[in-house]
Amino acid sequence: MKLAYWIGIPAALAVMAGVPWYGSPVLVQFGINALLIAVLAQGWNIIGGFAGYASFGNSVFYGLGSYGVGIAMVQWNLSFGTGMVLGVALAVAFAVLIGLPVLRLRGHYFAIATLALTQVMAAIVSNIDLAGQNVGLVLPPMNDDTMFYELSLGLVVLATLTVFWLTRSRFGFGLIAIRENEVGAGVMGVNTTLYKVSAFALSGIFSALAGGIHAYWITFLDPNSAFDIGVNVKMIIMTVFGGAGTVLGPVVGALVLSAVSELLSSEVTSVASLFFGFVIVAAVVFMPHGMAQILRDWRKAGWRCFVDNIKAYRL
Amino acid sequence: MDLFAQILVNGVLLGGLYAIMALGLALVWGVLNIVNLAHGAFIMLGAYLSWSLYTFLGIDPFVGLPITAVVMFALGYALQRGLLNLLVRAPMFNTLLITFGLEVVLTYLAQMVFSADFRAINPSYAGASVALGPITIPVARLAAFGAALVLTVGLWLFLLHTRLGRAIRATAQNLVAARLYGVEPMRLYAVTFGLGMALAGMAGTLYGTVSQINPYIGSALTAKSFAIAIIGGLDNPLGVIVGGVLLGVIESLTTLYIGPTFADVASFGILVLVLIIRPGGLIGRTRTA
Numbered sequence: 001m002k003l004a005y006w007i008g009i010p011a012a013l014a015v016m017a018g019v020p021w022y023g024s025p026v027l028v029q030f031g032i033n034a035l036l037i038a039v040l041a042q043g044w045n046i047i048g049g050f051a052g053y054a055s056f057g058n059s060v061f062y063g064l065g066s067y068g069v070g071i072a073m074v075q076w077n078l079s080f081g082t083g084m085v086l087g088v089a090l091a092v093a094f095a096v097l098i099g100l101p102v103l104r105l106r107g108h109y110f111a112i113a114t115l116a117l118t119q120v121m122a123a124i125v126s127n128i129d130l131a132g133q134n135v136g137l138v139l140p141p142m143n144d145d146t147m148f149y150e151l152s153l154g155l156v157v158l159a160t161l162t163v164f165w166l167t168r169s170r171f172g173f174g175l176i177a178i179r180e181n182e183v184g185a186g187v188m189g190v191n192t193t194l195y196k197v198s199a200f201a202l203s204g205i206f207s208a209l210a211g212g213i214h215a216y217w218i219t220f221l222d223p224n225s226a227f228d229i230g231v232n233v234k235m236i237i238m239t240v241f242g243g244a245g246t247v248l249g250p251v252v253g254a255l256v257l258s259a260v261s262e263l264l265s266s267e268v269t270s271v272a273s274l275f276f277g278f279v280i281v282a283a284v285v286f287m288p289h290g291m292a293q294i295l296r297d298w299r300k301a302g303w304r305c306f307v308d309n310i311k312a313y314r315l
Numbered sequence: 316m317d318l319f320a321q322i323l324v325n326g327v328l329l330g331g332l333y334a335i336m337a338l339g340l341a342l343v344w345g346v347l348n349i350v351n352l353a354h355g356a357f358i359m360l361g362a363y364l365s366w367s368l369y370t371f372l373g374i375d376p377f378v379g380l381p382i383t384a385v386v387m388f389a390l391g392y393a394l395q396r397g398l399l400n401l402l403v404r405a406p407m408f409n410t411l412l413i414t415f416g417l418e419v420v421l422t423y424l425a426q427m428v429f430s431a432d433f434r435a436i437n438p439s440y441a442g443a444s445v446a447l448g449p450i451t452i453p454v455a456r457l458a459a460f461g462a463a464l465v466l467t468v469g470l471w472l473f474l475l476h477t478r479l480g481r482a483i484r485a486t487a488q489n490l491v492a493a494r495l496y497g498v499e500p501m502r503l504y505a506v507t508f509g510l511g512m513a514l515a516g517m518a519g520t521l522y523g524t525v526s527q528i529n530p531y532i533g534s535a536l537t538a539k540s541f542a543i544a545i546i547g548g549l550d551n552p553l554g555v556i557v558g559g560v561l562l563g564v565i566e567s568l569t570t571l572y573i574g575p576t577f578a579d580v581a582s583f584g585i586l587v588l589v590l591i592i593r594p595g596g597l598i599g600r601t602r603t604a
Contacts, residue, residue, distance in 0.1 A: 054408055101591050107407060108350050112541050113590045116583035119538065123580045233415055240408050271427070277419030284413040285398070288405050313405035315500055
């Protein structure tokens with residue numbers, strides 16, 4: 001098993017890194033989208049999968065990252081890299097300032113408070129002159145899909161390594177303890193506030209980076225697309241589909257579901273979204289712990305693991 | 316001053332509609348502990364149902380309310396019995412996700428059946444209004460407000476005084492204890508979800524008489540319903556009315572005095588504040604979130 005990982009993962013990475021050289025431009029563009037969503041899903045995994053806080057506020061980080069790049073490049077004529085730093089700084093500031101009060105809430109209440117924050121941010125940004133108000137910003141064009149692709153792939157690797165570090169560090173164990181029993185974790189000496197805010201910020205950094213790359217790649221952003229709650233819902237779907245709280249689950253989930261949705265929209269154009277809805281419903285019913293759990297239990301139980309999954313949560 | 320009074324009246328009338336939109340969401344959430352992200356899609360479905368009844372059969376939307384309610388109840392009952400009961404005990408992410416999946420399915424089914432065009436239910440009295448001194452009150456909005464009020468009080472009395480209502484409240488408080496007293500959760504959950512969807516459907520009917528509908532209105536309505544349910548609290552239908560009216564008034568005033576784009580900032584900002592300061596809702600008993 002260990003050996004399979006040591007050979008399989010570098011091999012898969014090499015194949016993916018080579019796509020711009022042997023794949024079609026369409027495949028590369030699909031790849032950029034899918035990889036950026038994988039970054040978002042992996043980032044969400046930190047706060048949602050490990051700390052157990054269903055954040056709908058990661059769209060805010062995504063939007064702040066986009067606007068960091070947009071404002072730096074369009075309004076201040078700075079470089080792309082400076083813009084990314086600005087976006088990350090905005091995201092961390094937001095995570096700390098808003099995280100402190102909002103992370104006191106739990107369960108659905110946290111989910112809804114962050115959902116509301118996304119709406120508020122979209123409305124606020126659409127009134128800021130510097131951010132181009134409702135019209136948005138048009139960034140200088142940059143036609144280098146290979147660069148964007150490799151940048152996104154690198155970000156996926158970085159995010160995955162971070163999550164891997166979580167599974168074997170004091171910080172990560174603290175987050176898992178918070179997910180399982182927050183009061184208990186506090187009693188055992190975990191500084192829950194610090195851990196939660198750090199997880200929120202870490203999760204936000206990856207969302208902001210992905211948002212920045214996306215903005216520069218698309219070369220256009222406006223409040224509604226930057227603070228789109230749909231992006232956040234996608235992160236959650238991909239993560240849960242792959243397996244929340246696992247290392248590779250969110251990335252695999254994001255790549256598989258992006259491919260499914262892409263295939264559907266090219267094969268059965270008019271009903272693609274409808275099918276996507278059915279896929280989500282079926283996935284939640286048959287694999288509530290994601291593909292990671294199915295892969296693990298398949299050898300033992302075969303088809304029965306689907307039935308067991310349903311039995312576990314039915315009334 | 317006249318303008319202020321007019322805005323206040325508009326806000327209150329809007330608030331009644333808001334309240335009934337949130338009522339079904341609050342009921343399902345409180346009893347089943349499912350935050351139904353498809354709630355707005357059910358409102359949209361109810362609106363299209365009434366639109367079809369009015370356009371093809373000539374049934375007035377207010378007369379057609381019971382028909383919409385029954386159809387939506389049956390749909391909700393079947394959905395809970397056949398699908399959602401399979402995962403009521405699953406973690407929160409999973410119920411959020413499956414209802415989101417349902418929202419997607421319903422939205423695109425509606426798009427296929429009804430097309431993406433804007434529709435409106437336009438009975439003869441749609442444009443009529445009564446003057447009350449310097450204030451004009453649109454008849455359709457007033458009727459929608461009245462219907463919302465009647466339905467809310469009706470739900471409140473039902474939960475308080477009927478056997479089924481008591482069973483629903485008991486289950487919301489403690490499933491195990493309710494079970495020991497002979498409540499059958501499979502059926503009770505289905506009935507509750509059906510009730511929630513009937514309320515959503517009727518809210519859709521009323522929404523359709525005062526505003527335009529298309530298949531994509533669902534998610535915005537879900538967000539709004541959330542805000543109202545939280546501000547009003549989940550315990551008591553009357554709290555939801557207060558939450559709805561409060562939000563309606565605040566939105567109308569913000570639109571007038573600060574600017575229309577800030578209406579959402581105001582309502583969701585209040586939502587976040589209420590969540591942090593009083594997680595049990597403004598009216599409900601305080602509860603740690």
